[in-house]
Amino acid sequence: xxxxxxxxxxxxxxxxxxxxxxxxxxxxxxxxxxxxxxxxxxxxxxxxxxxxxxxxxxxxxxxxxxxxxxxxxxxxxxxxxxxxxxxxxxxxxxxxxxxxxxxxxxxxxxxxxxxxxxxxxxxxxxxxxxxxxxxxxxxxxxxxxxxxxxxxxxxxxxxxxxxxxxxxxxxxxxxxxxxxxxxxxxxxxxxxxxxxxxxxxxxxxxxxxxxxxxxxxxxxxxxxxxxxxxxxxxxxxxxxxxxxxxxxxxxxxxxxxxxxxxxxxxxxxxxxxxxxxxxxxxxxxxxxxxxxxxxxxxxxxxxxxxxxxxxxxxxxxxxxxxxxxxxxxxxxxxxxxxxxxxxxxxxxxxxxxxxxxxxxxxxxxxxxxxxxxxxxxxxxxxxxxxxxxxxxxxxxxxxxxxxxxxxxxxxxxxxxxxxxxxxxxxxxxxxxxxxxxxxxxxxxxxxxxxxxxxxxxxxxxxxxxxxxxxxxxxxxxxxxxxxxxxxxxxxxxxxxxxxxxxxxxxxxxxxxxxxxxxxxxxxxxxxxxxxxxxxxxxxxxxxxxxxxxxxxxxxxxxxxxxxxxxxxxxxxxxxxxxxxxxxxxxxxxxxxxxxxxxxxxxxxxxxxxxxxxxxxxxxxxxxxxxxxxxxxxxxxxxxx
DNA sequence: GTGCGAATAAACAGTC
DNA sequence: AGACTGTTTATTCGCA
Numbered sequence: 001x002x003x004x005x006x007x008x009x010x011x012x013x014x015x016x017x018x019x020x021x022x023x024x025x026x027x028x029x030x031x032x033x034x035x036x037x038x039x040x041x042x043x044x045x046x047x048x049x050x051x052x053x054x055x056x057x058x059x060x061x062x063x064x065x066x067x068x069x070x071x072x073x074x075x076x077x078x079x080x081x082x083x084x085x086x087x088x089x090x091x092x093x094x095x096x097x098x099x100x101x102x103x104x105x106x107x108x109x110x111x112x113x114x115x116x117x118x119x120x121x122x123x124x125x126x127x128x129x130x131x132x133x134x135x136x137x138x139x140x141x142x143x144x145x146x147x148x149x150x151x152x153x154x155x156x157x158x159x160x161x162x163x164x165x166x167x168x169x170x171x172x173x174x175x176x177x178x179x180x181x182x183x184x185x186x187x188x189x190x191x192x193x194x195x196x197x198x199x200x201x202x203x204x205x206x207x208x209x210x211x212x213x214x215x216x217x218x219x220x221x222x223x224x225x226x227x228x229x230x231x232x233x234x235x236x237x238x239x240x241x242x243x244x245x246x247x248x249x250x251x252x253x254x255x256x257x258x259x260x261x262x263x264x265x266x267x268x269x270x271x272x273x274x275x276x277x278x279x280x281x282x283x284x285x286x287x288x289x290x291x292x293x294x295x296x297x298x299x300x301x302x303x304x305x306x307x308x309x310x311x312x313x314x315x316x317x318x319x320x321x322x323x324x325x326x327x328x329x330x331x332x333x334x335x336x337x338x339x340x341x342x343x344x345x346x347x348x349x350x351x352x353x354x355x356x357x358x359x360x361x362x363x364x365x366x367x368x369x370x371x372x373x374x375x376x377x378x379x380x381x382x383x384x385x386x387x388x389x390x391x392x393x394x395x396x397x398x399x400x401x402x403x404x405x406x407x408x409x410x411x412x413x414x415x416x417x418x419x420x421x422x423x424x425x426x427x428x429x430x431x432x433x434x435x436x437x438x439x440x441x442x443x444x445x446x447x448x449x450x451x452x453x454x455x456x457x458x459x460x461x462x463x464x465x466x467x468x469x470x471x472x473x474x475x476x477x478x479x480x481x482x483x484x485x486x487x488x489x490x491x492x493x494x495x496x497x498x499x500x501x502x503x504x505x506x507x508x509x510x511x512x513x514x515x516x517x518x519x520x521x522x523x524x525x526x527x528x529x530x531x532x533x534x535x536x537x538x539x540x541x542x543x544x545x546x547x548x549x550x551x552x553x554x555x556x557x558x559x560x561x562x563x564x565x566x567x568x569x570x571x572x573x574x575x576x577x578x579x580x581x582x583x584x585x586x587x588x589x590x591x592x593x594x595x596x597x598x599x600x601x602x603x604x605x606x607x608x609x610x611x612x613x614x615x616x617x618x619x620x621x622x623x624x625x626x627x628x629x630x631x632x633x634x635x636x637x638x639x640x
Numbered sequence: 641g642t643g644c645g646a647a648t649a650a651a652c653a654g655t656c
Numbered sequence: 657a658g659a660c661t662g663t664t665t666a667t668t669c670g671c672a
Contacts, residue, residue, distance in 0.1 A: 432646065451661065475647065481663050488662080495661080507645085 419461060426463045433472075433479040434504070436462075437486060441499045448489060448496040451477065483507070 422429050429436065440457035441449050449457065455473055458465040465472050480486045485503035489496050 434646085471648070474649075477662060478648085478664090479646090480661095 422462045422464070423460070424463055426467070428464045429462055433475050434483050434485065434507075437476060437479055437497070438499045438501075438504055441486075441497060446496075448491065448498045450494060450496050451480070454480075454497065 421427070431439075436458065437454055440454050440461075441447060443457070444453070454476060455469075458472065458476065459469075480488070480497055483503070485500045485507065487498045487500050489498050
């Protein structure tokens with residue numbers, strides 16, 4: 001709980017932080033734009049002739065302040081157009097150009113993300129697609145701007161030659177406004193993309209670096225360049241008059257047009273776009289400048305390609321896993337599009353995989369971060385190969401109903417695979433503590449274990465229980481004390497715990513009793529299981545040999561499914577035919593020793609006749625006969 | 641909505 | 657004193 005709440009708080013906090021920073025940035029841009037529009041709109045009054053004049057002045061006064069220069073323009077023109085559009089600030093175009101600053105994740109950031117290995121293949125794919133989309137958008141914007149710039153220059157030339165007097169300044173304003181709005185939309189879209197990445201934890205903005213690559217207007221351009229851009233735009237209105245073209249409808253697919261006018265635009269364009277040659281193919285001068293300014297582009301591009309190859313590898317692996325999952329689903333008559341419809345044990349494994357995939361698609365070498373495995377976010381798409389130690393770090397406590405609802409018959413014939421799986425994968429076994437404790441005790445030669453031996457069995461048999469030792473050990477003690485089926489016996493070696501199988505079976509069947517339809521369903525599900533493993537059915541016919549089932553070699557998921565099906569069936573059989581309960585050798589330890597105390601509640605003779613035999617330990621793997629101590633493993637305590 | 645079983649957390653006491 | 661063991665209570669969650 002603490003971990004869950006902590007994680008949530010953390011994620012929420014980061015989301016809030018990211019959101020606020022992003023919105024702040026937007027506000028910053030907006031206010032910046034407004035401020036400039038308020039202060040510099042007088043330039044819009046300048047006619048084209050005056051602008052040309054100022055442009056000439058600009059060549060001689062490169063260092064002068066923009067505001068001062070525009071005041072000068074106003075003095076020269078002395079015009080006050082009543083149709084002046086207040087929304088046409090002198091610097092809006094440069095602002096928009098600044099908006100074209102790449103909003104995509106830098107290669108360094110991409111590399112960082114990949115190195116952190118926090119992305120699932122799906123996330124990587126989505127990320128790359130988003131990146132590519134953004135890059136495309138930026139390229140289109142750049143192309144559009146270049147075309148407009150070209151047109152403006154042509155118009156300026158025409159105007160200079162014809163000496164026409166501007167008449168339709170508002171039309172230019174409208175065009176510019178549309179252009180700016182388009183760019184603003186692009187900027188917002190890109191910022192949303194970045195914000196979403198930050199909220200997902202996919203992108204970490206270092207404190208030292210700007211939250212967004214977007215640069216404020218004043219930082220991106222020097223006043224001279226801003227002024228020239230403005231002149232280029234505003235002086236083109238006369239040409240618009242003749243052509244009558246409507247620039248409000250932006251054609252972003254316009255091909256790149258050469259522009260002889262040097263602009264800061266090229267300096268802040270997307271390096272990826274520039275390396276594609278689409279931008280600067282007609283502008284050698286700009287290209288040189290680009291190459292000098294972005295010397296690392298090739299390397300970054302190479303890094304990006306390498307990363308994309310990694311993503312492709314992951315996608316291949318994912319495709320393979322999906323194929324395997326599909327094959328299994330087909331085999332089990334379960335639609336792959338409904339993975340959540342799988343039985344409970346499958347769900348357990350799947351949910352664990354899911355819950356960790358978002359925050360930790362990393363190998364086991366990475367440190368674990370507490371998460372909330374109880375809240376799967378996305379449907380299962382991974383195959384069983386994903387359910388390995390590389391992605392199954394279930395660190396947080398999981399509240400989950402176990403599948404021993406109808407008792408957990410564990411087939412000794414199937415033990416090997418599931419045991420190997422749970423021994424290596426940190427997957428929470430889909431059994432209750434009580435079932436596991438019982439299994440541990442019944443596996444022992446004497447059918448009795450000390451508490452510490454039970455601990456050892458847990459850690460030996462399940463990688464999952466090599467973590468959070470305090471938690472699950474407390475749970476074990478709690479279960480031993482709570483359930484009447486566990487009997488503490490004073491032995492020569494001290495206190496040992498035994499299983500009262502009758503008591504254990506008593507607590508089973510109440511939920512299924514008197515529900516023929518459920519039993520029917522279980523039997524039908526058993527029919528699904530039939531082709532899986534003939535031995536499984538044989539063990540079912542034997543009526544619950546208490547060990548884990550593994551219906552398919554190397555496929556623990558299927559094993560879990562088969563186990564769930566069989567335990568359901570056994571639960572049903574428990575009430576349909578109650579018999580042969582007394583033949584269980586598991587009761588022998590109870591009879592051999594005398595309980596120190598008895599948890600009250602008298603035995604019910606009826607309930608005592610459970611169908612489940614206590615035959616257990618005859619053929620379990622010798623690997624588990626030894627009490628190898630895992631208790632001192634430091635990993636046991638690493639999450640507390 | 642409710643009850644139940646299970647998991648989890650924690651307090652507490654006794655023992656070693 | 658501290659760890660371990662065992663008991664008990666409370667809370668939360670999932671499920672029927």
